[in-house]
Amino acid sequence: MADLSTDQIKALVFDVFGTVVDWRGSLIREGVALGEAKGIQVDWPHFADEWRREGYHGGMARIRGGNAPYMSTDGLFRIKLDELLPKYGIGGLSEAEVAHFSRVWRRLTPWPDAVSGLTRLRRKFIIAPLSNGTFATLTVMAKSAGLPWDCIISTELRDTFKPEPEAYRLPGTLLGLDAEQIMLVAAHVNDLRAAQENGLRAAFVPRPLEWGEDGAHEPAPDRSVEVVASDFLDLADKLGA
């Protein structure tokens, strides 16, 4: 780990899906409730993983690769949902019910340490998401989950996605800070590496349950990551907040 000279840090920006909120557990819970209400049996863990992997990651990859025009992640989620509902045999939903389920991404549950950790970190730093979620999704999610952000930073503000360099320049531009005054907190090594390549500092907080008990695990970050913390409370300790 690099020498921990964090005094110059003014802002912490956070990856959200997976790092702050448990998207998979939240989706499964809402799916199970929907299935019970409709009397349908669905493999919700598999449904959640496919929606996330192919709708979100796959959709952004097509756009970043030049194979599709820009669309926000709200749009990507909805298009994939419209494919998945018949594929998983989920019928009989009204348009209002589909629209509501599509916005489950606005109702995700934080990891247990997230709100208390952010509340401590906020006393010392500007804290904001830096997410590919839309501005609206991040705003409504924060209200629903009690995430005490100082402002909302979505890559949608530049019609781009992480890990494009423009995404990592956004917080500095908006907050009037130099890149080295900003630290990205994320559970994903590729996000941290791209942040560092664009001059940001990096803190790794592993979330080993992101893809479930038997799901894929992130590799360990390399030694250039300045802080490794077990959760957001440990991060607050290590950053003196």
Next chain:
Amino acid sequence: MADLSTDQIKALVFDVFGTVVDWRGSLIREGVALGEAKGIQVDWPHFADEWRREGYHGGMARIRGGNAPYMSTDGLFRIKLDELLPKYGIGGLSEAEVAHFSRVWRRLTPWPDAVSGLTRLRRKFIIAPLSNGTFATLTVMAKSAGLPWDCIISTELRDTFKPEPEAYRLPGTLLGLDAEQIMLVAAHVNDLRAAQENGLRAAFVPRPLEWGEDGAHEPAPDRSVEVVASDFLDLADKLGA
């Protein structure tokens, strides 16, 4: 006053300088403290009014009229300050001191009802600034003053200023809402009128002391304004929050 059917309102956006915070009183207080520290006598009320009127309003008018390229209001404030310091005989400030004083706009004091009123309103609505202040200024001001915004909306995000139409389209675009689901709260009639012309709802909260005891007063709004409230607590009452 129009029929008060506010059930469909999802978000309240607020003019900030004058409506939420007392920019003039705050500037005068910091000016007096600076003058005492430096042993200089300055007409701070006059200084504050000139900085506001010519630096901010005048600067935006030149840009909107096509007579100057776009510059954020942070830049406009700094350029005007550099003119006003010698004009008012304020010398002997280091660059760091000038930069600090230029950012007094990030340290403005809210009107006495603002924080408690916003805290109530936030329980029912998404609340955000819709201001010509920069994203950085609005974010730091909120932290300093305890303004509990759900997100920060600055016209800087579109390189524009109120009352340009694009400024009033911004909250709907970012929040994924229709114009009629959004209400602007402002102490300024021209801001409310432009909001209504672009489909937003309008609430008037007079701030008769904005320009001081003997300063200019806003005219009364016309009858198309849906809500007139004496302060943010009265606004919360009238909107059922």
